[in-house]
Amino acid sequence: MALSAQQIKENFTVIQEEVEQSGGLKSMKMARLKGAVGAGRLDDGPLRIIEHHLRKHGLESTELGRSQNNFVLIYDPTTAFGKLIRAAKGDAEDSDRQLRDAAGELAADPSGLGAGRHAEENEELRDTLRQVHALVADYVE
Numbered sequence: 001m002a003l004s005a006q007q008i009k010e011n012f013t014v015i016q017e018e019v020e021q022s023g024g025l026k027s028m029k030m031a032r033l034k035g036a037v038g039a040g041r042l043d044d045g046p047l048r049i050i051e052h053h054l055r056k057h058g059l060e061s062t063e064l065g066r067s068q069n070n071f072v073l074i075y076d077p078t079t080a081f082g083k084l085i086r087a088a089k090g091d092a093e094d095s096d097r098q099l100r101d102a103a104g105e106l107a108a109d110p111s112g113l114g115a116g117r118h119a120e121e122n123e124e125l126r127d128t129l130r131q132v133h134a135l136v137a138d139y140v141e
Helices: 005-021 030-037 044-056 080-088 095-108 119-140
Strands: 025-029 071-075
Touching (some): 005 025, 005 030, 005 044, 005 071, 025 030, 025 080, 030 044, 030 071, 071 080, 080 095
Antiparallel strands (some): 025 071
């Protein structure tokens, strides 16, 4: 099933929105990505097209599999989780430092919501969570 460039772009825009709504990372089957590019098989060509469109939409992934039944993690590399995943791949000279920095960032913000594209909204959410925590702290302890 051949898809137009516009259809492929729209498919990856939907994936990008899902990743954003999921806090910057989302697990999905390779079948979904295969369908997003209209590929019959997950050969080198379709895998390169998938990688290209993920990057074009500001996303990265763990290793793309060749089986449509494999799962892959799609993530926004600007989030705390994304930085941790990217550093854990260990493919940069300073991956050890990046991994420590990302782990520190997550330790300071376990929700992983701090470094995304919606920092103001995330800060409001953190404030709300702090208020809820303060209200229920006496009941939980």
